[in-house]
Amino acid sequence: MSNGSLGSWSTSNASWEDIGAENGTDLLTPQDGFDHGSLPYRIANILISVSILLISIFGLMGNGTVIWFLGFCMKRNPFTTFILHLAAADLGTLICLIFFAIVSLLWSFSLLPWYVYNLFMSFGTIPLLFMYNTGQYLLIAISMDRCVSVVFPLWHRCHRPPYFSTLVCVSIWIISFLFTAIDIFTPYTDFYQFLMNAILCLPLMTLSTMVLFIKVYFRSQKWKKGKALTAILLALLVFLFLAFPFTCILLICFFTPVTDYNVQSVAISVGLLCSCLNSSINPLIYFLIGRNKRAQSRESMKVILQRLFKEEENCREKREVPVQTQM
Template sequence: MRNDGLGSWSTLDASGEDLGAENGTDLLTPQDGFDHELSPYPIEDIFISVSILFISIFGLMGNGNVIWFLGFCMKRNHFTTFILHLAAADLGALICLFTFSIIYLLESFSFLHASDYYFNIISFGTFALLFMYNTGQYLLTAISMDRCVSVVFPLWHRCHRPPHYSTLVCALIWIIAFLLTVIFMILFIFRVITNSLFYLFLMNAILCLPLMTVSTLVLFIKVYCRSQQRKKGKTVTAILLALLFFLFLAFPFTCISLIHFSLESGNSTKIFIGLLCSCLNSSVNPLIYFLVGRKKHSRSRESLKLILQRLFKEEEDGRKK
């Protein structure tokens, strides 16, 4: 039995053209690079899909709780506005990955067959995933730069920051990410530029990776490697961990996609690995907030609301000084 039901994951494969042309998009092509004569199912891909499915469930619960508490149960400040939007972007990416996992598993076991309606859903899901992934990447870049400035120039950051600065930056990031994703998806579908999505991932890597790396190093040196620094702020610690996890988890997806598009490879397993890394990155931030914000050696159970309040309290205190 040969499994051709990889349309949901082959949205990142630019090598196949026939099926995409028949259904109005070149994104959605079955993989021809697998030989399943020895095994009826692609075991590695199915295992990774199941892993993504379960990780997404926990990530959806964590980011959903963060959105609920920051959006409706707590007074927002400059920094929590960034965190709220980042959680929304991660939630959107996890919804897409969760949906793709279900579709792929149903497809693999022949419970779902390709149709025009099916390919339209996958096409929209691919756009949504790229949009949320780009938005989360840009938001975390903005957060890292904001934290870097607040640590290096604290007085200037408190006194010269424009009103509603974080809200305006977040709105601008959502708009830019949406427009860029639409433009590159249109270029890809109509093949105006060959491998246009390659250039989207390349642009993201060139713009975001250096900024995040420099900000991470500056924060680490400023907060952890100076002897006069008596206390490590919980907020900065949480951001450092989030940045490190992003660099180690989310960017492999970018690198794998760049290699995939440049070589036009038909093997989808490496894309599955990249998606798994991206899923882990979108799910890990609520866990970071919980572990950093909770009291050490505390035996009593604390609510997530109390933990988030403690984690972000120093930001509010810093503004009042």
């Protein structure tokens, strides 16, 4: 994996040799890596790193709760299988971001040797890219599955293979792992991954979101608007606004010659912060959409998840009974 594949949160985005060669100087020392002019960028990186650390902690709690209840306390269905794997990918992404934030803070306060920092930023991006891409592909699979369920509800209910969700999730994990493994040995593979994300994944995600929104809120007013579908729509919208800026920023960094490593560092930090928010907000969406606003007492997360993810199945069953009766 190339050293500058994901970038870093400081001017060591490129190796010290590259920076020295570009400036016509010898190998830079750690003290030479920052000057007085880069102090505002260092402060910005520190603030962003602290924000990522705090948000990730709450995201870990939320996704961990979802994994616990969906994986061990509730009966799984094809829909919750997708949600369970998505929560696991988000959890892995947040764990990687926590390590990135800690290492960045240690480096910013000169508590970590520069070669350790450079080594971590070079190889620590591997699990982050793995989890990031896996979560993205899983959300695309969820959006396509929901599109089929609202456009062809009878086929989705009666002719869908029983273990389809599990097979799709396992396949996504394997494909994402293979892409990441190839990236270790082949330079610029991650560039093509992000290019594929922008050219293929973004249009698919946008199209799925538009189909779901139009089908449910405009053309299907007689259908009951399930809370689960509303939660997925919100998750898709959040993903489009938060996750893809990370991909776009990295592609811009690949295409644009680096003139200021400080600016590039802050830009990548903002992209990572958006990804952190995206991986942390889904449990909050489930809670806000699934809770009973009229309930006097405080409901447990298990009750909220049960109501949220079972309501969609119940709504589909009610819609399909008349169709099956006519047949």
